[in-house]
Amino acid sequence: MAKDSDLNRRKFMEIGIYTITGTIAAISGVALARFAVGSSFDKTKSTWVELNSEDIQDAAHGFARVVLEYEQKDGWLTATTRSLAYVKRVKEDEVIAVSAACSHLGCIVTWDEEQKIFKCPCHDGRYDMEGRVISGPPPRPLKRHKTKIEDGKIFLATETVPYGGDSHEPA
Amino acid sequence: MNLPKRIYFWVDERLEMHDILKKDVLDKPIPKGLNISYCFGGITFFLFVMLAVTGYFMTLYYVPSPEQAYDSVDYLTFEVPLGYVVRGVHHWSANLMIVTIFIHMIRVFVYGAYKNPREINWMTGVCLFCLVMAFGFTGYLLPWDQKAYWATKVGTSIMGTVPVVGDYTLRLMRGGENLGAMTMTRFYALHVLFLPAATLVFLIGHFVMIRKQGISKPL
Numbered sequence: 001m002a003k004d005s006d007l008n009r010r011k012f013m014e015i016g017i018y019t020i021t022g023t024i025a026a027i028s029g030v031a032l033a034r035f036a037v038g039s040s041f042d043k044t045k046s047t048w049v050e051l052n053s054e055d056i057q058d059a060a061h062g063f064a065r066v067v068l069e070y071e072q073k074d075g076w077l078t079a080t081t082r083s084l085a086y087v088k089r090v091k092e093d094e095v096i097a098v099s100a101a102c103s104h105l106g107c108i109v110t111w112d113e114e115q116k117i118f119k120c121p122c123h124d125g126r127y128d129m130e131g132r133v134i135s136g137p138p139p140r141p142l143k144r145h146k147t148k149i150e151d152g153k154i155f156l157a158t159e160t161v162p163y164g165g166d167s168h169e170p171a
Numbered sequence: 172m173n174l175p176k177r178i179y180f181w182v183d184e185r186l187e188m189h190d191i192l193k194k195d196v197l198d199k200p201i202p203k204g205l206n207i208s209y210c211f212g213g214i215t216f217f218l219f220v221m222l223a224v225t226g227y228f229m230t231l232y233y234v235p236s237p238e239q240a241y242d243s244v245d246y247l248t249f250e251v252p253l254g255y256v257v258r259g260v261h262h263w264s265a266n267l268m269i270v271t272i273f274i275h276m277i278r279v280f281v282y283g284a285y286k287n288p289r290e291i292n293w294m295t296g297v298c299l300f301c302l303v304m305a306f307g308f309t310g311y312l313l314p315w316d317q318k319a320y321w322a323t324k325v326g327t328s329i330m331g332t333v334p335v336v337g338d339y340t341l342r343l344m345r346g347g348e349n350l351g352a353m354t355m356t357r358f359y360a361l362h363v364l365f366l367p368a369a370t371l372v373f374l375i376g377h378f379v380m381i382r383k384q385g386i387s388k389p390l
Contacts, residue, residue, distance in 0.1 A: 031253050032228050038251045075232070076239065076246035 044072065046146075046159030053154050056089050063088045063098070063111045063129075068145075070158055085145050085156060086111050086118070097145035098131045099160045104138040118142065131163050195382055204389045211275040216374070218268040222306075225261040226363065233313070235359035237352050240315035265307060272303055284387040292380040295373045302370045309362040312355065323358075324350055 049068050057064045063086035072081040084100035098118070100108045107122035117134060118127040126134040131142030144164075146157035172180075183189045232247035232254075234240060247254045276296065279285055285293035312323040327350065331341035346353030 028224065031256060032224065035228055035251055035253045035257050036231055038232070076242035076250075 046157050048155040051154045056087050058089050062113050084108055093149050095147050097147050097156050099143040103140040202388045208278045211271045215271045215275055218264045221264045225257050235355045244314045295376045299373050306366050309358040312358045
């Protein structure tokens with residue numbers, strides 16, 4: 001009988017130790033995992049960048065190459081971020097802005113004025129002037145920057161949206 | 172038989188670790204009449220583990236440069252979710268560790284546990300104590316705030332006052348004449364790479380010896 005209770009006490013202590021240790025480890029693990037994830041899934045804030053409207057060409061003249069330069073929060077730093085867009089005026093009050101980032105792996109595509117296509121230098125992806133894939137590895141059309149015109153001034157959103165079909169309006 | 176147990180036995184069939192683990196580590200008999208003061212070595216080790224874990228995770232954000240150290244510490248503390256907890260645990264574990272290692276040392280001294288045959292273990296313990304001090308000194312600089320800067324300035328200047336070798340020591344510590352980027356990177360390297368490696372070596376020695384020799388009987 002005495003031996004039996006001795007054994008139970010030993011077992012009780014063992015379970016107690018493992019329970020306490022396990023609880024500490026589990027709580028720490030969850031907390032540290034959240035800490036490690038940090039802001040990985042935060043959405044980057046979109047801002048409007050004003051363009052020089054004289055640089056923007058009419059539809060007849062093809063695309064103007066526009067470098068968007070804006071300040072973006074990068075953790076504890078504020079970094080100057082650059083992205084490239086091809087912009088043209090399709091109507092008096094409407095512009096389209098095709099993102100130059102290839103939908104394959106993000107290389108910068110160039111506008112070929114003669115052939116009227118976008119070409120990617122990395123894996124020879126080709127897009128038509130709407131940004132739709134003609135050939136090569138790109139899985140999707142080129143994205144579009146949102147645009148707006150206020151008092152004759154042209155603004156581009158830093159955020160890009162998927163191309164939404166034949167219309168000039170991004171989806 | 173459930174799966175974890177089967178995996179355990181599968182491994183043990185090949186490595187034959189069960190008896191060593193059970194008899195010499197987890198179920199090692201200890202003398203009767205131990206009191207709470209015998210716990211402080213273990214508590215110190217627990218704090219060391221907490222420091223290691225929180226430290227590892229803070230390196231995900233920390234940058235050891237005069238331009239970015241303060242801002243990255245500010246960011247990981249206040250903008251990263253639970254950052255104040257992770258850094259807080261590191262801060263308080265570091266402070267408490269000095270207290271617990273002292274209590275552990277005093278207990279071993281007062282109980283005469285350092286005597287034959289455990290002198291070598293006492294020596295490794297003293298080395299570990301010095302390593303903990305070095306951890307504290309190098310870690311203090313890393314947030315690069317006023318306290319960090321001036322504490323390190325004063326600390327390294329004190330080393331500079333030692334006769335003959337003082338100036339050499341000061342320059343080696345600072346990585347040059349002045350306190351700056353060179354000091355930060357070497358303190359950081361010491362704090363997160365060199366000192367942990369050294370500590371691990373001494374800790375293994377400390378633990379193997381105490382398991383081999385057993386803890387000394389209470390007075």
